[in-house]
Amino acid sequence: MTVVTRFAPSPTGFLHIGSARTALFNYLFARKNNGKFLLRIEDTDKERSTQEAMQAILESLKWLGLDYDDEVVYQSAREARHQEVAYSLVEAGKAYFCFSSQEEIAVLRAEAMAKKQHFIFNSPWRNADVAQYPTGVKPVVRLKAPREGVTVVKDLLQGDVVVQNCQLDDMVMLRSDGSPTYMLAVVVDDHDMGITHIIRGDDHLSNAHRQQILYEALGYKVPAMVHIPLIHGPDGAKLSKRHGALGTESYKEMGYLPEALCNYLLRLGWSHGDDEIISRDQAIKWFSIDGLGKSAARLDFHKMKSLNAHYLRQKNDSELAEIVINMIEEDRKISAVSKGNILKAMASLKPRTELLIDLKQMALMYVVDFPLSITAEARQIILNTDDNLLMQVRETLTGLGNFSKDVIQEKLKELAELANMKLGELMHFIRAFIAGDVKSPSVFEMIEILGLEHSLNRLKK
Incomplete structure (x- = not known):
């Protein structure tokens, strides 16, 4: 048997972080078993589905590196197939036309609630003769669900999940306008796509129980099912907007690397011993249903940032510089000189940050095409700097024959001794001019990378 999994998002908004994890698990399971990972867009909700959301989902999957096999299946294009299946069940006596209105059902539900009873709608049309059908009324199509016994979903993670059939209603498969419901469409599509898990x-x-009943009514083989616990916020409550970023694109904008986010999501509900840093190749090799946990996982943003910092440090300098330069140029173009500066500085920049957005901000210190952004603290230092001392720093740098960081450090140390200062005191104000901040990488290295001309340009009030 060839393993075939699927990811089936609804294009009604961003790709939720929990949905991204679901896609990742399906992808890994398929790749581990040399199977197929398919993508189906469940766009039958015409009012809420948007082209923008659909594009955002596709771009997020691409960014995460979750490449799917074959063409994308759009559920809305399969309406005729869904109708065909529903009507075949009516012909087989396994489904029926129901003419009860929503108002009639609402009255029955209210009566049950008043009596504090569990409400199950038992349609009077379940076994009605065709001669009884009213004219001028568009019916829905309902599945004839079993009224006795139990339905058992054999979940590979949760174990056997049992439901009494008397608690399940005759679900609607086609609405009165002929459009399929989610319950029908998902079963038919999973069968036609050959989904095994x-x-x-x-x-x-x-x-799952209603869908299993439909599978059995159609004579379809029921796929193996795995229902994974949802992701909760740091406080243990169901993940919501108050917990921060929910969409995958938000994490991209916040400066996370896709490989770091995938590693974090992988460990959020799945484990392989005590391994924390897991590459994509290792994940494919190691992934199994047995490694999934049964309890809800909690987001830990501190741990997520720490993991991202690891991947930043491991990334090739030139590749990382290119990413940062592209981020900067989303706002404005920079010169080849500035790009070269960023590449040279990358080795010392990346250990100082956790997120790409912070790395971008620090890299701006090396851009020479527009005025340096200066923090309020640095500005105060600049305004209070002794003009004579500033001139001596400029003269010291101008007189250097070898413009390397070691020589720069040596000569500025000599200047500090002449001025009866500690080197740290001298560097405190030089950093404000050169970096525009009170924190930065090595100022000696910054001066070396910027070069004499640009360093002197910054050492002005």
């Missing part, structure tokens, strides 16, 4: 959030577990 369904890995999804455990919020879908309540759907």
Whole structure:
């Protein structure tokens, strides 16, 4: 059997971080078993689905490196197939036309609630004769669910999940306008796409029993199901907007590397011994259902940043410089000189940051095409700097024959001794001029990289 998994998002918004983890697990399981990972866009909600959301999902998957096989399946294009299946069940006596209105059902539900009873709608049309059908009323199509016994979902993670059939209603498969419901479409599409394993959030577990009944009514083989616990916020509550970023693109904008985010999501509900840093190749080799946990995982932004910092330090300088330069040039273009400066500085910049957005901010210290951004603290130091001492620094740098960081450090140390200062005191104000901040990488290295002309230009009030 060839393993076939799928990721089936609804294009009604961003790619949720929990959905990204679901996609990752499906991708890894398929690749581990030399199978296929398919993508289906569930765009049957015409009012809420947007082209922008659809594009955002595709771009997020590409950014995460979760490449899918074959063409994208768009659920909305398969409506005729869904209708065909529903009507075939009616012909087989396994489904029926229901003419009960929403208002009638609402009255019955209210009566049950008043009596504090669990409400199950038992349609009077379940076994009605065709001669009884009213004219001028568009019916829905309902599945004839079993009224007795139990339905058991054999979940590979949760174990056997049992539901009494008397608690399940005759679900609607086609609405009165002929459009398919999610419950019908997902079963038909999974069957037609040859899906062998369904890995999804455990919020879908309540759907699994109804879907299994539909699979059996159609004579389809039920895919293996794995319902994974949802991701919770740091406080243990269900993940929501108050916990911060929810969409994958938000993490990209915040400065996370895709490999770091995937590593973090992988460990959020799955483990391989005590391994924390796991490459994509290792993840494919090691991933298994047995490694999944049964309890909800909690987001830990501190741990996520720490993991990102590791991947930043491991990344090739030239590749990282290119990423940072592209981020800078989203706002304005910079010269070849500035790009060269950033590349030279990257080795000392990357250990000082956790996020790309911070790395970009620090890299701006090496851009010579527009005025240096100066913090309020640095500005105060600059305004209070002794003009005579500033002139001596400029003269010291101008007189250097060898413009290397070691020589720069040696000569500035001599200047500090002549001025009866500690080197740290002297560097305190030089850093404000050169970096525009009170914190920076080595000022000696910055001066070396910027060169004499640009360093002198900065050493002015």
